[in-house]
Amino acid sequence: MTARVPIGIVMNGVTGRMGYRQHLVRSLLAIRDNGGVPLGDGSVLWPEPVLVGRSEAKLRDVADRHGLTDWTTDLEAALARPDVRIYFDAQVTSEREKAIHLAIDAGKHIYTEKPLATTLQGAVDLARAADAAGVRHGVVQDKLFLPGLRKLRRLVDGGLFGRILSVRGEFGYWVFEGDWQAAQRPSWNYRAADGGGIVVDMFPHWHYVLEQLFAPVRAVTAHVATHIPRRWDENGDAYEATADDAAYGIFELDGGVVAQINSSWAVRVNRDELVEFQVDGTEGSAVAGLRGCxxxxxxxxxxxxxxxxxxxxxxxxAQWQEVPDNEEFDNGFKAQWEMFLRHVAEDAPYTWDLWAGARGVQLAELGLQSAREGRRVEIPELER
Structure with a gap:
């Protein structure tokens, strides 16, 4: 019988949409349904989630729904447990930095949603603290695992484009204001004081997509807007939207590649998918979405x-050719979880550490600076 190696994982923020759906249900519980994560010595790693949040009622509901019993509202007590080796954070951004510092101080390995922190200094402090503590650390970079972008990666590696000239991205959809129809996103997304804003949310995504698929980003020029200034929250109360809901960015990459990406929660979709990237090169072009390419x-x-x-x-x-799947694509969040778990358990390679997360926060911060000052801003190397 295959030896099962349990690994305790504190999951903070699991009652939220992303933490629950993508990270608990579609990742860790799916890994358990599949028999665990196979390791090189023939054993399997078995995730044991410890659910953490602020609401006992919500935690109990999630736990009961999936036959789980290990949950608590006491984060420090959960981090003190010797059977817990990993801390995962999917809270609202404004709460993330403090909690990750607590986990690092407790000697736990860190895996977290992005953005890593609300400021670049906060993100750098976390990365330095994790390095100093000798813990392993990673940040979610899920879009790299989307079928459409994996096909795009295949085309880049295969040399289809020749010399890449430009990348054009369109992301977004109409998020209802919340008055006559419920909003699809939580209200904190539209309050700057709570860490909201599409730049803070999406520029870290665009950073790792551009950096990993094409080349490092060296400069940014951005314009941001709050197109919908008044929205209604989950209780039906009107509030002022203080965070940007649209961003129009130009990113200069190594090798002369120019990327233009529009991000908006105030746009109606007239494309095949909610996000699409067109890449043009001297030898060919491609259009990639979430799944198709x-x-x-x-x-x-x-x-x-x-x-x-x-x-x-x-x-x-009709003059474009569909790129075949040629492989079976697993859920991107689950695939990255498996990589990080192997990284912790047997030192398997892992690229997307907290420094990668800090570079994403840096791009967001400098993008907002560019918008405020109305100018191009160069992106310096981060000092470790």
Whole structure:
């Protein structure tokens, strides 16, 4: 019989949408349903979640729903347990930094949602503290594991693009204001004091997508807006939206690559997926979304001629070729959890540490600075 090695994981913020759905249900519980994480010595790592939050009622509900019994509202007591080796954080951003410091002081390995902190200094302090404590640490970078972006990675590695010229991204959807129809996102997302804002939320994503797929980001020019200034919260009360709900960014990458990414919670979708990236190169182009990816090679590129006096005869979207799956894609959050668990258990390679998270916070902070000052801002290397 295969030896099962339990590993205690404090999961803070599991009553929230992301912590519950993606990290508990679709990751750790799915790993258990699949028999655990196989290790090189033939044993399997068995996650033992310890649910932590502020509401006893919500924690009890989550635990009862999935047959779990280990939950508490006392974070420090959970961190003091010798059977707990990992601390995971999916709280609101404003609560994250303090909790991670407590976990580092308790000697726990750190795995956390992004953004890592509300400020660059806070993020750097966390990364330095984790290094000094000798704990392993990682930050969620889930979009790298999306089928569409994994196909895009395959195209980059295969040299389809030749010299990459530009990346254009469109992300977002209409988030209802909350008055006549309930909002799809929590109200704190639209209050700056609570760590809200689309720049703080999405620029860390765009940082790791650009850095990991193409090249390091060296400069940013951004314009931000609060298009919807008045919203209604979960109780139906009106409030002032103090955080940005749209951002329009230009990112300069190594090698002369220019990336333009629009992010908005005040846009109606007229594309195949909620996020799409178009990559153009000298030898070919691709359009990738969450799941799909299409390509057009140089030899198959049409030759349109601008003539507004005649109707368009090209069926441009039909002239692209779908990239096949060629493999089975697991849930991205689950796949990254398995990698981090192996990293903790047997020192397997892991790239996305708290320093990667800090670089994402840096891009958000400098993007907001660019918007305030109306200028291009260069991105310096972080000092460890």
């Amino acid at each position: 299409k390509v057009q090679h140089r030899a198959a590129t049409p030759k349109p001629v601008w003539n507004p006096d005649l109707p368009v005869t090209h069926a441009f979207r």
